Amino acid sequence: MTYDVIIIGGSYAGLSAALQLGRARRRVLVVDAGNRRNRFTSHSHGFLGQDGKAPGEIVAEARRQIEAYETIDWIDGLAGNVSGAFDAFEVEIDGGERKTGRRLVIAAGVTDDLPPIPGLHERWGQSVFHCPYCHGYELNQGRIGVIAASALAIHHGLMLPDWGTTTLFTNGAFVPDQEQRAHLAARGTDVEEGSIQGIAGTADVVLTDGRRLAMDGLFTQPTLRISASWIEPLGCSLEETPMGTTIRTDAMKQTTTRGVFACGDIARPAGSVALAVGDGAMAGAAAHRSLMFPDL
Missing domain, CATH: 3.50.50.60 (FAD/NAD(P)-binding domain)
Structure with missing residues (x-):
């Protein structure tokens, strides 16, 4: 047939x-x-x-x-x-x-295809996301990390303050220029330029300098x-x-x-x-x- x-x-x-x-x-x-x-x-x-x-x-x-x-x-x-x-x-x-x-x-x-960061893939869909409209509300205005994978990270960095306190982790993938930094600051987004060693706990970002920044959820750009x-x-x-x-x-x-x-x-x-x-x-x-x- x-x-x-x-x-x-x-x-x-x-x-x-x-x-x-x-x-x-x-x-x-x-x-x-x-x-x-x-x-x-x-x-x-x-x-x-x-x-x-x-x-x-x-x-x-x-x-x-x-x-x-x-x-x-x-x-x-x-x-x-x-x-x-x-x-x-x-x-x-x-x-x-x-x-x-x-x-x-x-x-x-x-x-x-996610950024090659240890611990990121295992948390995909659970505490690591790509769409604020799909998953932002459930973070209850908590601590949100944006892990840059490309220049598109600027959009997450500017959007996500509507869903919680936002930190943009550039991780060597994206360097905002002065104008972008001004826009991020106006939205209340912090910028962290340290390199990421991996993701631990629910959504904690472990930096190569030894710091561990606790987050309630993470967003990235697959x-x-x-x-x-x-x-x-x-x-x-x-x-x-x-x-x-x-x-x-x-x-x-x-x-x-x-x-x-x-x-x-x-x-x-x-x-x-x-x-x-x-x-x-x-x-x-x-x-x-x-x-x-x-x-x-």
């Missing part, structure tokens, strides 16, 4: 795309490896109607609703290779199974990396942003390859659950439109 649409990735964006297409009574296959980007955190915030719920609970309930649509199939597996063209795409799933589809929606997500090796051979153009690599799309989430749409974190430089759901809805509707009007 040839599906109308194959969706690669069954997290928030992929589920949202599937919902639109299922409600249009199109034959849809979702292929999902189960590696949600926010799997490291215990609670998801900022998504209307689901604020404070565990990410796994949100996805499980969404999948239950999706699978109630009789035209939607689901495979738990990794898309190992994708090939073909408009009206005739082929997805090879780990284990060798092959599925064909007229359209593709890529919602495969990204990998976060670099987004696309793990799927088949995206460029498929013809999808990539875009290098200050936050990392994403798939280039238009406002309708169409990639540069005809019949291929992309949504969620893999197709935007900054994301959240709410934005992923919105992007997925757009991608699903656009894929349906492409099926109805293939010549547009």
Whole structure:
């Protein structure tokens, strides 16, 4: 059987795309490896109607609703290779199974590459974060550290005083100029230029000079990396942003390859659950439109 649409990735964006297409009574296959980007955190915030719920609970309930649509199939597996063209795409799933589809929606997500600081990765999603809107409130206006990984640290340094007492640790990755220092000072952000030895306790920053500065939470700037090796051979153009690599799309989430749409974190430089759901809805509707009007 040839599906109308194959969706690669069954997290928030992929589920949202599937919902639109299922409600249009199109034959849809979702292929999902189960590696949600926010799997490291215990609670998801900022998504209307689901604020404070565990990410796994949100996805499980969404999948239950999706699978109630009789035209939607689901495979738990990794898309190992994708090939073909408009009206005739082929997805090879780990284990060798092959599925064909007229359209593709890529919602495969990204990998976060963190600064190589001992103790940082182990606390990712628990006391080390990247989005103030997702995790800042729960720090209860406490002590917040910003660990610079690039010049983007200035944005965290200026934003986070709204969520707590903020210290920017430059760690040799970013040196604010005089104007930036003035803006940071106006916001009440301290600047610490010592090198970081590692992270200890809940979120304590241990400096190479022996000082240990206690923090209630830390923010840093991961670099987004696309793990799927088949995206460029498929013809999808990539875009290098200050936050990392994403798939280039238009406002309708169409990639540069005809019949291929992309949504969620893999197709935007900054994301959240709410934005992923919105992007997925757009991608699903656009894929349906492409099926109805293939010549547009």
